[in-house]
Amino acid sequence: MADTVLSFDDLKRALRDAAGDSEEIDLDGDVYDVEFTALGYDSLALLETAAVISREYRITLSDDVVGSVRTPHEFLDAINEAAVNEAAVNDGVR
Amino acid sequence: MSTAVVTGIGVAAPNGLGTGHYWAATLGAHSGIRPVSRFDASGYPARLAGEVPGFVAQEHLPSRLLPQTDHLTRLTLYAARAALDDAGINPGDLAEYEMGVVTASSAGGFEFGQRELQNLWSKGSRYVSAYQSFAWFYAVNTGQISIRHGMRGPSGVLVSDQAGGLDAVAQARRQIRRGSGLIVSGAVDGSICPWGWVAQLASGRLSDSDDPRRAYLPFDADARGHVPGEGGAILIVEDAEVASRRRARVYGELAGYAATFDPRPDTGREPGLRRAIELALADAGARPAEVDVVFADAAAVPELDRQEAAAITAVFGPSGVPVTAPKTMTGRLYSGAAPLDLAAALLCMRDGLIPPTTNVTPDPGYRLDLVTGEPRPAQVRTALVLARGEGGFNSAVVLRHAI
Known part of the structure; x- marks a missing residue:
């Protein structure tokens, strides 16, 4: 399942697709630990980004998890944790 | 009682994007009514519309606003910025609770709403944009103007079909009389998409003519209904004393x-x-x-x-x-x-x-x-x-x- 786990670049692309570019700060700069509020992404922007990730990578995040992440770092960790959990569940089913 | 005056005008009209283009076209008797181009209307009983020409959203709006806005909200934000510029107002210089937003709407962002409903039916709920939660909504234009320009004073939206455009400006006048310094008002409306079209057809008031010169003829013996269009105007309404203090150009009074x-x-x-x-x-x-x-x-x-x-x-x-x-x-x-x-x-x-x-x-x-x-x-x-x-x-x- 390692090939479905997201990189930071994948997350940035999903953010741009879902909610447009950050007006405040260049996403290609050092923003890994910058809070989304400072980047100008609100809770709906993150929900929409999670929907893009769900469609493209089949990784589903609960709304609670999406609502709790504060930085790209935390978001990516949550996505990858969910990916590992889903892989484990799928392996268990198989 | 304080006097409410108009100090800024922003226009997005089918016969001209921008106040100057609209007014020149209007005095020159140039019409913006043409066959519908935004969708294939050939199979519908009404096939003409007034569509705003030459609007490229990316030229007027930040990337952040594109995924979350219907076409009419984009036109609204264009017109609001144009009206503020025309009034010589930089909202960042004013207190955010001194400025409010009161617009009108008749249908909301129908084109956005139609696309997301189609996603829901054809692909499933995970394909519906999170922004559908507000992008279709009557009040969305007021909200987006308020957010973009940092205006947190008295705000609202009036929904009374065509009359709403005047009702909104009257509400702006009330808020000026209650003490607000500036209200962004007026309306930009339209829903030229199949869903909006069938809703309008239900009124029985749409013209079925294919001739742009003969389709919409009020007070003519050949009157046969109207052609729908998109667009409108955003107006900056200010307290006359506030406007006078900053030596603003005043177009006229909401008397x-x-x-x-x-x-x-x-x-x-x-x-x-x-x-x-x-x-x-x-x-x-x-x-x-x-x-x-x-x-x-x-x-x-x-x-x-x-x-x-x-x-x-x-x-x-x-x-x-x-x-x-x-x-x-x-x-x-x-x-x-x-x-x-x-x-x-x-x-x-x-x-x-x-x-x-x-x-x-x-x-x-x-x-x-x-x-x-x-x-x-x-x-x-x-x-x-x-x-x-x-x-x-x-x-x-x-x-x-x-x-």
């Missing part, structure tokens, strides 16, 4: 307003429009003889044209005042129509030219002095703008020239 409701159709009682006109004139302290021009609602449905002509002649006498309907060049813009007429009336005062009603041969039975063909030079100090909404809404606004 009078009234709204009435029609009686039930089968009662035989007189429709409410005449009363709306009289109450708005009384509110402005103006006599009918002082009114230099009337911007008509111009439904182009024979019964509604008769009602409007009867109300105008009852107040002003037969052919007693110049009447015009420049919306013959844009189609009816729903809640956006009356704010665009307010803009036209203010520009008409500035330039001394009454814009024409195009393509119409007035039916003499209406006994209206309709300005047709080309602009009519006139000193206009007081103007009356009328708007009627489907379902019985009548609104009237009296504008007075800035002294």
Whole structure:
């Protein structure tokens, strides 16, 4: 399942697709630990980004998890944790 | 009681994007009515529309706003910025609770809503945009203006079909009287998409003509309904003293307003429009003889044209005042129509030219002095703008020239 786990670049692309570019700060700069509020992404922007990730990578995040992440770092960790959990569940089913 | 004045105008109209282009086209009798291009309307009973030309959203809006906005919200944000620039206002310089936003809407962001409903039906719920939660909504234009320009004072949205455009500006005046310094008002409306189209067709008031010059003919013996359009105007409404302190250019004063409701159709009682006109004139302290021009609602449905002509002649006498309907060049813009007429009336005062009603041969039975063909030079100090909404809404606004 390692090939479905997201990189930071994948997350940035999903953010741009879902909610447009950050007006405040260049996403290609050092923003890994910058809070989304400072980047100008609100809770709906993150929900929409999670929907893009769900469609493209089949990784589903609960709304609670999406609502709790504060930085790209935390978001990516949550996505990858969910990916590992889903892989484990799928392996268990198989 | 404080006086509310208009200090900024932003226009997105089918015959011109931007106030300058719109006004030049309107005085030149250039129409924006054409076959629908935004979707394939060939199989529908109505196939003409007034679409705003040359609008590229990416040129006017930050990338962040594109995924979350319907076409009409993008036009609204364009017009709001243009109006603020025209007024010489930088919202960042003002206190955020001093500024409010009151717009009108008739349907909300139908095109966005249609796309997301199609996603829901054809692909499933995970394909529906999270932004659908507000992008379709009546109040979205007010909200997006408020967020973009940091305006947290009294705000709202009025929904009363075509009359809403005047009702919103009247609400802006109320908020100025209650102490706000500046209200962004007016409306940009439209839903030129299949879902919006069928909703409008249900009114039975759409023209089925394919000839842009013969499709929308208010007060003409050949009137056969209207052509829908998109667009409107955003106006900056300010307290006259605040505007004067900052030496703002003032287009005119929102001097009078009234709204009435029609009686039930089968009662035989007189429709409410005449009363709306009289109450708005009384509110402005103006006599009918002082009114230099009337911007008509111009439904182009024979019964509604008769009602409007009867109300105008009852107040002003037969052919007693110049009447015009420049919306013959844009189609009816729903809640956006009356704010665009307010803009036209203010520009008409500035330039001394009454814009024409195009393509119409007035039916003499209406006994209206309709300005047709080309602009009519006139000193206009007081103007009356009328708007009627489907379902019985009548609104009237009296504008007075800035002294």
